[in-house]
Structures are given as C-alpha cells and as structure tokens.
Amino acid sequence: MKTITYREAINQTLVQEMERDPAVFVYGLDVTDHKGIFGSTLGIEDKFGAERCFITPLSEDAMTGFALGAAINGLRPVHIHQRVDFMILGMNQFSNMYSSCRYMSGGKLKAPIVVRAVIGRGWGQSCQHSKSMHSVFAHIPGLKVVLPTTPRDAKGLLTTAIRDDNPVIVLEHRWLYDIEGEVPEGDYVIPIGKANIVRGGSEITVIATSWMNVEALKAAEVVQRKHGVEVEIVDPRTVYPLDEETIVASVKKTGHCIVADYDWVFCGFSAEIAAMVSERCFKELKTPVSRLGFAHTPCPTTRPLENKFYPSAVEIIRMVENKLGLELADLRGEEFYSYENKFKGPF
C-alpha cells in the first residue's frame, strides 16, 4: 500500500471509476482549471476528454437538475462544488426532485448521482464558504450523505458512492485534503452505512464526524497521557444511512458519549446521534450525551472569533474531564492543530 494524500485518493478514485465505467463523468465549476478543486480533479480532462470532464456556467440550480436528467438516462454524473455553500443554490432539486424521483416513478427510475462538495474551514472563509449542511441533506429521505475522513475512506467511500444507484452527497473537509494515509492501489469499496472505530477505548465514546476526528484523536492522546483514560472514537463516516449498531455497541460498553459534530448543533446530526443513543443506551448511559458543534452564529472571519466558532480538541478534552469527573489537565505546552502554522499567502 502506498501512502498518499486525501486529495490524491479522490483523484485516483475518479480516474479508476472513469476507466472502469464509461457512464461516469465529472463536471462543475472550475473542475478543469489548473487548481482542479484543490487538486482533486487535476489531469482528469486530459485523460478523459472534454465530453467526460467539463466546466459549466455559474448556474448551480440548472446544473443540479442536469445531473438528475443524466442519471435517470443511464449516466453516472459526479457534480463537484468548491464549497457546499454554492450547492445550496440547487436545494430545490435536492429536496423536491432528487429525493423523490425514484419513489414517484414507482421504482422505475434510478438516480445514480454523486455530488461532491468541499466543506469547512479555510483561512478566514467566513459565513458563506464554511458550512457543512450534512444534517440538512440527511434530513431528507431519498438522499445519502457521506463524510469521508481518511484517504482510505475517501477512496473507498467515493468508489461506493459512484457505484451506488442513489443520489449520494459526499462532503470533504478542506483541511483533510493534506492528510496522508495508506490507501490500496486497486479497486476497493467501503460500504455506505458502516461506521469506523478510529481508536479503541473503554471509558468514554466520542462520535466524531469529518475533521472532528482529527481533533478527537488529538484529544484522546492527551487524555490518555494526562489521565490514563482510554477514549473510544467512532467515525460514523456516513450520516445517512447511519450505522447505529456500532455506535450503540460502543456507548453500551463505555457508558459515556460525546458527539463532536462538524455542524451547528440545533436540529443537527449531533441531535440525531444524541437522541438515538439516549434512547437505545438508556440503561447503560452513566452521564447524559453531550454535544459539541459550531457556535450558534454565522461563521465570523477574524482569527479569534473563527477559532471560537469551531469546536476543537481542547473542548473535547474538557468535556471528557467533566463527564468523568477528572481534574482539568494543564494544557500549556500542548500543540494543537492550527492552520496558522500552515498558511503563507494567497490561495
């Protein structure tokens, strides 16, 4: 197995699936330029030609409906958005059309569509370039929603998504693009609807989505070192369908559950997990399920406020300590992830 980045894993998947199946094509704003959606679509047009990889006008609504028309006629479109915030312009198609197209045809039509969008934080991305919205998409029956975290997941889940006969929304956190990991070179799939136990542990469960897994892993390491407590981290990976069993089994074992979601809390996926776990682990829970997510505000631009808007490893650590009745560890000298150390100049 080779070690590659998340962006390379995505790129590889697109190439492999387009080679395998001539019905697969890729389109969206900016997919053919020299930046190639943060590198994930570079080289695709050269390899497969302009029929199978092309840009579009700035018309997200029409271009969202376009995928549905192509899909019900046997193609397998992969529609790409630089930011999930732009994808919202196609919300009518998602909620009124994608969701019910098969049902309203009495099962005669199928809509194998992948919509990839970049989510989350960059460098002062502010309120219109930073949403996640997985909770909203997952709320609507007929859609599937996937949040790959590792390069391996990115390839396995995107492969599955492309082969799935339903609309699948794949949301990729921008900071994950640089993450490296071992990825099989050939073809493989990761089922949609199967959670990943990112780290085994017996004392408390953290359910983390997307980038929050990076924060949770750091938190778990600190908690282990400072308190000798083993945190179990479960990444649902797919928001809908949801692998309830893996989550429930973990919480039944540990008796404590924190949900660290990369979205707003109110009516969000963290609420769904908390409601489900509270119901299914009613007897086993020693403390109520706790939730972490975005602040209930639009995302601000300036450094200190943006840092406070997003949930982080430090908050997970404090929550673990609080739930287990531990003393607060001294976190001075700990190194937490900061984009500050990565960014130099423009995009």
Added chain:
Amino acid sequence: MKTITYREAINQTLVQEMERDPAVFVYGLDVTDHKGIFGSTLGIEDKFGAERCFITPLSEDAMTGFALGAAINGLRPVHIHQRVDFMILGMNQFSNMYSSCRYMSGGKLKAPIVVRAVIGRGWGQSCQHSKSMHSVFAHIPGLKVVLPTTPRDAKGLLTTAIRDDNPVIVLEHRWLYDIEGEVPEGDYVIPIGKANIVRGGSEITVIATSWMNVEALKAAEVVQRKHGVEVEIVDPRTVYPLDEETIVASVKKTGHCIVADYDWVFCGFSAEIAAMVSERCFKELKTPVSRLGFAHTPCPTTRPLENKFYPSAVEIIRMVENKLGLELADLRGEEFYSYENKFKGPF
C-alpha cells in the same frame, strides 16, 4: 372575545399590522386573487392598495432576496408562499444571506422579514406540496421559526413576528385554517420563544408541533377515558428560539416524554427535543424519549400510504400505552380526524 378561524385570525393580523405600521407590506404569488392564500389575504389589496399588497412573477429566489433588500431599508415585508416546498427555491437567500446579513454588517443592519408558508397535508398533496422543513430552517443561526397552532397563537405570534427585527419564518398547517377559537379583537402579542401548555397532565408529556397538537389532544382524551391517565401536552410554538424551560419542567414532572413532530425524524426537530430532554432530564426520565414524525420516505399520494406516512393520534395512544405499560385500548368506534369527511371535490 370572538370565536374566529385560524385563517381569519391571520387575515385580521395582517390588516391590523398594516394599519398600525405603513412599513408593513404583503406580497407573494397569488396573494391578491379570489382565493387569497386559503382566505388569509382576502381583502388586503382592496384595503391597502397595490403598493402594499401585490403578486410577483414565479421567481421565488429573487423574490426572497427582494424581502431582504426591502427590510434593511426600513420596510417590513411579509412574503407568502402557498407551500413551503416553493420557498425552498429561496434557500440560498435564507441560509447564505438572511442568516448572516446582520452579523456581517457588524450589527448595523437589521432584517425584519416575515415569511409565511403553508405546510402539510391536503388532499393527496404528494411529495412536493407537503413538507414542513421547520427543522432545516431552525438549524440555521440567524433565523427564527414559528409554528402557530391555534387561532389565538396565529394572531399573537404573527403580530410578534411582524414586529420582530429579525427574519421570522411562520409555518401554518393547512388543516389548521379551519380551526376555530377565541381570539382577542385588538392588538396583542405572544412572545417568540414561549411554549404553550395545551393540556395539563401529570403522567406523561407529549411535545407536539403544529397539527400534531390536534392529534395529541384527541389522543389525550382517549387515553384519559380509556386508562384514566392524564397526558400533558406542550406545544413549543416556536421552534427557534426554543422554550426549553417549559418542556424540561413538564418532563421532570411526568418522567416520560413523547415528541410528536410534524416533520421527518432524522436530524429533525424531534431529534433536537429528544437530545435536549435526554440531557436535561437525565435523572428524571423513567423511559427514553420517544419520537414520532413522518415516515422516512417522500410523501406518497394514494390514500392508504398517505395515511401511513403521517403520524396520528392512534400512534400517540399506542406509544403512551407502551411507555406506561398499559394494555392496548380497543379503539374501534373511536372517531379520529380524517380529511376524508371534509373533502368534496376540487380545491
């Protein structure tokens, strides 16, 4: 106090607020025709003229942005949609613009907008004329979401919404339009963020939204008659901001909680309530919080499937019995609400 219908209450409110404040105006598709949005806008154009009450082209996206421009310039638009499903075409404005307009101006702008939309069931309305979507709107910080149930609430809450300096989404169930109730003739307000205890009870709490209050009341009456059990019904009335205290107080008292929401369950408002109650009533809950909502499917057209899609009084009764360990009552001979008995012919 006079007894009037929900539709009359809304109409009265619009008239009173437009008389009170010349900045209030009303617009949307069909608001001036002889049907007048199920009667709720009848007579407004005649009374206030075409400048303050007008129809628009079929351009929901632009007409949603239009309200924001009017509002930040001192007007108080009331934008009306025959169905919430059409409102989704303005989703970009709601999630990317309404939500952050004030924040991004550093608090300099305010956006006093009311968006009224009809939700829910009619007569075979199918998947594109039947959503509720309050969970989605409430998920987005910067918006307020209101679901009035009674004629009195409709007037009091709509009055407050119009006077509120924020975007407020008011969702009105179509079947509620015929409901009659006592409504003060003059001016009054019901605060946004204050729940209503619809029925007192000590043994189990049902949190019900919109039309589900009608079902819950029926269920409570049957349960009382059949089992002698007193159900407490709490109508949050406003989804965001949410009156957590009233809900928590009720559940702390009864120890049992059912959430009967008029929306899909997954990542929905019922998840939020269940998560919040499970956390805040952790010690007091005798059974896990149970949720009722739409089936996780698009809404089908045909009678039997539509009936099964929507949650009903019968399901609430069964859930109460189940949670309290009661025998299943014989429900033959009970009369439950059915639109079948009301509808004769076209719309």
Added chain:
Amino acid sequence: MFLKSIINEDDCKKRTAMTNIELNKELYKKIYLMRKAEEKIQEVYYTDVMKTPVHLSLGEEAIVAGVCQALSVDDQVYGTCRGHALYLARSKNLGAFYGELCGKVTGVAKGKAGSMHISCPESGFVASSAIVSSTIPVALGAAFAAKYKKSNHIVAVFFGDGATEEGVFWETLNMACLKKLPILFVCEDNGMAIHAQIKDRQNYSIPEATRSFGLSVHSDDTTDSERIYSITEQAVQDIKKTDVPHLLHLKYHRYLEHVGVNEDYSAGYRGQKDDYADWYARDPVLFQREKLKLLGIIGDEIKLMETEIDQAINESTKLALDAPFPADSELFKDVYA
C-alpha cells in the same frame, strides 16, 4: 387496459409513409382521447375516488398531440403537473393512467405519484413535477445523455408560460445552447399562472428573450394539431442538423380553473367565457373533427373511432375503481434503489 390502435410503437418509422389522412386520423384519435379522458375525470371527481389535485389539459390538446406526433418513440418528453395529455400522447396504457389517479396498485406508479407527478418512463414520458420549472434542467441532463451516448434522439420538455419566470429556465437555455444539446423546449402559453395574467408577471416577450439566448424560436397560436405537428417536425430536423436547441412558443386557452374540474369564469380574474369565444370556436377537437370531414372521412368512421376510445375510457376507469389499493408495506419501497 391498452389502447392498441391509438399509438403505434413504430409510429415514427411509419410516419413518413403515412398519408395525410392517416396522420389526421391519428391526431384526431389522440385529441379525442385527451378530451374524453379528462371529461371522465370531471365526471367522477366529485365522488372523491381520485384523491389527487388535477390540473386538466382541456384546451391544450392540439399542442401536445401535434408535438408528440412529430417525435419518435425514442425521443423523450418531460412535463409539469399539467401532464395528463402528455401521458395520453405517449402511453397506450389507459388502465395505468386511471389506476394512478385512483391511487391503486394498477397505477403507473402504484398510486404514489397521483396526477401531479404522473409519468410513464417506459413510454418515454420520463418525469413530471409539480414544482414549476423543475423538470426543465432535468430534461437538459437527459439531452446531454442522448448526446453523450451518441443516440440520435431528442428530448422535448413541456412547460407553461409561468415557468419562464423561474431563473432556472434561463440557466437551462444557456447551457443547452452552449453545449448544443438536442432539446426542444415547448412553452404552452395559456397567458395564466393560476389566476395571474402574463402582463402582471412578465416584462419580456418569450420569443424575443429566448431568441436572444441563442435558440431558434417558433411562435403560433393555432389549434390545428397538424400544423403543430409540421412545425415540430421541422424543428426536430433542424435540431438534428444544426445542433441549435429550439423553442416552440404555442398559445392556447385554458378552459377550466387552474386546478380542479370546473369552469371558473365567474371568479372574475380573466373575463367571461364569451371573451374567449374565438378560442372555443377553434376548439381543437371540433377543429380536427371538421378537418376529417373535409378530408372526406365519413361520420360513421369517426363515430367508430370515438366509440372505441369511449369504451376504453369507461372500462379503464371501472378497472381502476375496482383495483386494490397498495399494501401499507409499499410506503417504504423504492425510496432507495
């Protein structure tokens, strides 16, 4: 209940060989079927056996029949909630039509779709939608698929005048022209959106504005389905030859209320019935029946065609009423593939 004689599967191949008389008979049968099928709905609707809001096609028959007559079986159509005529132009399955309206298992979508979402993918009426304009970009994607697969068929999308007010319509025109996709836009302009007149909604002329986006546009207000057939045939040829998307802007008068089975001239939003006397004088069914007569077809032969259709409608309706509702378990089927 299949109406074998009405639509012939290899219509298109035969068509060139069709005589003028055959063509006009075919058109008459379709128009008559559309008219009578809707009248049957008007007849039974008050008994509440059709639990689905209906947007009837009365008045627009010539457009749908004429356009569809010029399409081949491989050409696809997409429609709106006013989709009955389109269904009847493309599908022979009358049983599945009434089954759907009655919400029965025999319905084309087992009763899930009802009137507003009716379609018949197996006959090339792929989808309809009750959100104005929302199948327009879907048809765009279908046209792309046709080109991608190098099939030689085209896609026709039907919509009302009101649909042109949605931004997605203009987005779609732009992309269609940019990518030179084989698509025919059919605007059925009845001058109304629900109860709103076009002058209160549109500041542009549909033909002019769409032309400025690069389409070839043809306008007409005929109720002669043969004429519409010819216009469409020309447009289809042009699309295939020039790769330029075409738009047909065709006017008609909506006979009934927007949704429902009644006339509503008394509501006052668009004048009295008399104000539309010119339209009624040119009623598509009357017009085509007269034309058959002019072509020398005798009353008896016409009567025969009509009777066959009347019987098929009556039998299909009866079958639909007698058919069972879907089982409760059907609710959860076909949400996901």
Added chain:
Amino acid sequence: MFLKSIINEDDCKKRTAMTNIELNKELYKKIYLMRKAEEKIQEVYYTDVMKTPVHLSLGEEAIVAGVCQALSVDDQVYGTCRGHALYLARSKNLGAFYGELCGKVTGVAKGKAGSMHISCPESGFVASSAIVSSTIPVALGAAFAAKYKKSNHIVAVFFGDGATEEGVFWETLNMACLKKLPILFVCEDNGMAIHAQIKDRQNYSIPEATRSFGLSVHSDDTTDSERIYSITEQAVQDIKKTDVPHLLHLKYHRYLEHVGVNEDYSAGYRGQKDDYADWYARDPVLFQREKLKLLGIIGDEIKLMETEIDQAINESTKLALDAPFPADSELFKDVYA
C-alpha cells in the same frame, strides 16, 4: 483614519457646479486611492496579518470610480466579494477598511465580515456577498423600498459577467422592469469567472439579452473614468425620468489572479500579460494621470494629492495592525437584533 478631502459629503450637490478640472481631480484621487490601497494589501498579505481571502480590484478602478462619482450620497450601492474599490469609492473611513481586513475591532464590521463581505452601510455601500449574484435581488428590494418611500434615490448593484449566468439575475431584471424600480445594474465584465473564459460559459450577449428583458443598456470598454461618469450620469437621469431600469455593461481587464495578491499569467488559462498590452497601455491610473496633465495640472499638484493618499494608507494600515482583536464574547453578538 478619515480621508476628508477625498469624498465630499455633498458631492452630488456640488457636482453640477464642479468644473471639469475639479471632476477629473476627484476621479483621479479615487482611482489612485483604489490602486494604492490594493497595493498596500499586496505588500502586507504575505505576513498573514489579513486573514481573509481577497479579490482585488486592480484594473476595474475607472468603472467603480466613474459610476460612484455620478451617484448621490443617498443613492445606494451593493457589491460582490470583489468589493474593495466600491468601499473606497463610498466610504471615507480607511481605518475601518484596513481594520476589517485585519480582523480588528476597528474594522467596519469588527472583523466579522473580512474582505469578502465588506460594506459600509452608513456610507450607502449597504452590503456585499461572496455568493455570486446574491446581492442582485437584495438591491431589487432596496430599489423597491426607495420607490415605496417615495425617496428620489436610486440603487446601483455591481456584479461580474459570471453573475449573469445565475438564474436569479434574470428573475431580478424581470421584476425590476415590471415594477419600474429605480435600479442601475452595473456589470463589470472582465471576461473571466475565476479561470473560466466567458465563451465557455455564455451563449448570449449580455447587452442583447438584457435589452430583450426591457432594460436600457449601455456598453463600453473604456478605462476613462470621466466617460463612465458621464454615461452613468445620463443613465441615472434616464432612470428617474423614464422609470426604466438601466444596465451598464462595462469591460475591464483583471490584472491579478482571481483571489489573492499575485499575477498569474503563467497559469496559462488566459494568455500572457503581453496579450493584454492594450489594456495596460490604457491603465485607468495612468490614463487619468495623463488626463490631469493634459488639463494643465502640474506634476507637483498631482504629487501632493498622491502623497496625502499614500500617507493615509500607511497610517491606516499601521493603526489597523496595532488595533486589538475583538473579544471572544463578540462571537455571539449581533446574530439576532
């Protein structure tokens, strides 16, 4: 840090009385300010003190300066994420500009907005948005409010060529014309959307298509801000007289990469710098400086204007860098009114 001399509050009243020389000096100061303010950003951006993606205005100065010079203080403007020039044309508050870019409490929105959402409502630059096209319907509502309140001001909304591809743009044009609202659409056409050329995105001509929606349209590719000023002045008068919304379609060359502070001709998506030699030869700053000379203004006087601006920029930047960040509690403020 206020630049008193640059924008005069009663500009509009004075304007008619302004001599040609005064007008051109005013325009030069604005253009020079825009240019130098952006160059300052280029200078400091690499130090990461401005944590906000920037879409610089280099190349478009003549358009923004010219249009805004023809507006009165009561007229409003709305913009996009490429909003720096618009801010500088309307607001005298340079301190709040740099404060915002640096995310400081002194920023016009306390650092919450950053570059992409910069505005200055108190100076009539009411809002900008980083979602393409999304302030266009907002401006429509603003124009409605102006008419509703019977104020005599107009609303100008600035956007790029790419924005016209969003359906909401066409929806807005239709409603604006239908309601005869006092609105001026300003399309700043740089032929690019990020790295995509207009020919790969648009099958229509912007002036033709918008004209077919009923607007009065004026196209130009000048870099002469005085000319743009005159065109705009005429348009504003026309709007007030005729109630017909106007659209200015103005071309310019984007000097830098789409977002960020660098040139990127080497990226290859739009040819080399030399290919744009004609634009650079007509650079708005050079052009206007030459014009001042032609009008007999001596080098020393020009230098004086420039120095004042340079100093103001330097001081404002320094103040911004020294200013404090907002307190954490600010996060939860102003979500709701």
